[in-house]
Amino acid sequence: MPQIPNEHPTLWIKSAKSRTLQGKTIVLAVTGSIAAVRTVELAREFIRRGADVHAVMSEAAGWIINPMALHYATGNEVITSITGKVEHVEFFGNLGRADLLLVAPATANTLGKIAAGIDDTPVTTFATTAIGAGKPVMIVPAMHEDMYNHPAVLENIEKIKGWGISFIGPRIEEGIAKIAGNDDIVLQVERTIGKKTLCGKKILITSGSTAEPIDPIRILTNRASGKTGVELALEAYRRGADVTIVHRNKLGVSGINEIHTETAAQMTDAVLDELAKDYDVLISSAAIADYTIDANEQKIKSGEGLELSFKPTRKLIKEARKSYPQVKIIGFKAEAGVDTEELLRRAKQTLETSGLDMIVANEVSKSGMGTNSNNITIIYSDIRENLNVEGSKSLISNVLMDEITGLLAAKDEE
Template identity: 80%
Template sequence: MPQIPNEHPTLWIKSGKSRSLQGKTIVLAVTGSIAAVRTVELAREFIRRGADVYVVMSEAAGWIINPMALHYATGNEVITSITGKVEHVEFFGNLGRADLLLVAPATANTIGKIAAGIDDTPVTTFATTAIGAGKPVMIVPAMHEDMYNHPAVMENIEKIKDWEISFVGPRLEEGIAKIAGNDEIVLEVERRIGSNTLHGKKVLITSGSTAESVDPIRIITNRASGKTGVELALEAYRRGADVTIVHRNKLGIYGINEMYAESAEQMTNTVLEELGKGCDVLVSAAAIGDYTLDSSQTKIKSGGELTLSLRPTNKLIKEARKTHPEIKIVGFKAETGIGQEELFKRALHTLESSELDMIVANDVSSGGMGTEENSVYIIHPGRKEHTNISGSKSMIASALMDEITRMFPEGEKH
């Protein structure tokens, strides 16, 4: 990005990854846990997504990490005491300019003080003010597991949750209630104070490749990695949707419901069952196998020629449209070695014959499958102009979710 005179050099990374937090102001409240060393990179991740970040620290946090490190990380002076500027009111009073108070890491001591309304550190003073003003607050605990399991600590956490304050983590490992990973924290912040354009919507996404069993050891599959599907799921979650992803990976994506399906039949049956529970959008991004076969119950002996009898699989999007005419369906069309005109012709045929609301088309002969970047065309019914999006798959996912959001009238978005 262009450099601005007198701008702190740290801010040269601003919006380098995305604009999901553009225009947002986050106050990162740091307490005296060893996990405070993680906050330099955490702050910079928010900046990379467009946010302005300010830090308030307790005295105990200063024993773990020097305020200068967080000044460097954010480009802003660190608040280590409340002064005549009444910083807590500046940021979180009724007219305060901050969008979120993120207490990370939060010790058992700080959680207890927040629950009791005690404000004897800059962090707890900020918390008392933000909660009293009804401003968004998120807490990310970090402490020894025995402390976390103390009945009073658990009671304090439940009490604070009743105030509609969200907690992220912790991860219980090695006898420690470890601070949640930065990716998880950032994702939850994006969901809490981001665009929220898909709040209340149920989004079902298929992703990656399917696999047809030849015998207990061998499978027939394809080269799809599932990266686009995962990025779509993350982007829908950021925007407030209730997200389910169906694939044959198991990623443990925080906040997203993952369902396992290996074969084309399993994926189709799983999707149709989920659609029956209620859904607003099906994004069929998986490269579902076009053919299946009868699997051998035992391993086929090696050596010699082998002939397999393949038969077509059912088309998921056709089945979904037939059984659920009311939902929005987005399809994908991948081709190889054809010109742009023929690509559009084939994509439009699928769009019309399957009665889709949108289709994403690309020629994968020069890349796309398994890569970090791609180039796709977004095609809508009745539109002569088709939108080309090129770049990282996360950027493409964001553009596709923009288009999906536009499918719903303003009044239906919340």
């Protein structure tokens, strides 16, 4: 990216990953937990997504990590005391310029002070001001598990949650209430202060491959990795949607509902059952098996002759369209070894025969399945021209969610 004169070199990475936090100012409040060492990389992850980051530290945090490290990480002077600049008001007064106060890590001591309205450190002074002004605050606790389980600590957490403040984590491992992973923290922050174009919408996504059993050990499956479905789920969640993903894999993101299925029949049944819960959109990105077999109950011995008799599976999108005509359905059409004209012809045919609102076509013999990037064409059910998108699956999911947002907005206006 072009360098700006006198810009701190750290900021040369700004927006390197995305622009999900473009124009947002985050104050990262660091307290005296050993997990403070994680905040250097956390700050930089926010910057890579376009945010401006400022750090405020308690004295105890300075025993763990030198303020110079966070100066380097953020590109801004670190606030270690409240001065005549009244920094807490500058950022979180009624006219303050910050969008979020993120207390990470938050110790048991700091949680108790926030709950009691005590502000005897720069961090708690920032918290008192932000909460009093009704500004967004998120807290990422980190401490020993025994401390976390103290009745007063748990009461303080519930009290603070009652003020509408979100907590991220902790992860209970090795007798420690560990700070949440950076990816999880970043995602929750994106959902809180990012673009909320899908707030109030329910989105159901199928992802990855299915697996048809031959016997208790062997399966028939395909090369689909589920990367596209995961990126779609993450992007929908960032934008405020209520998201459910149906797949064989494990995403493990707090806030995204997962339904685990193996076979095509299991996935179809799970989706149809879930759609009864008033979803707005079904994104059928899974590579669902077209054929299945009657599996042997016992393992087939190695070296024996083997004949398999296939039978077709049910068509999820056709059943979903028939049972839930009000739901917007986006399908995927993957082909291999065909030219562009034939790919688009087949995708258009599926779009029409299945009653889809949109279909994503891609030729996967060279890229797409199992890779981190793809080249797709979006085909619409109306008169709009096809849209070609090439790039990372994260970029593609962003474009698709823009299109789905427009689709739902048009529906709401009807």
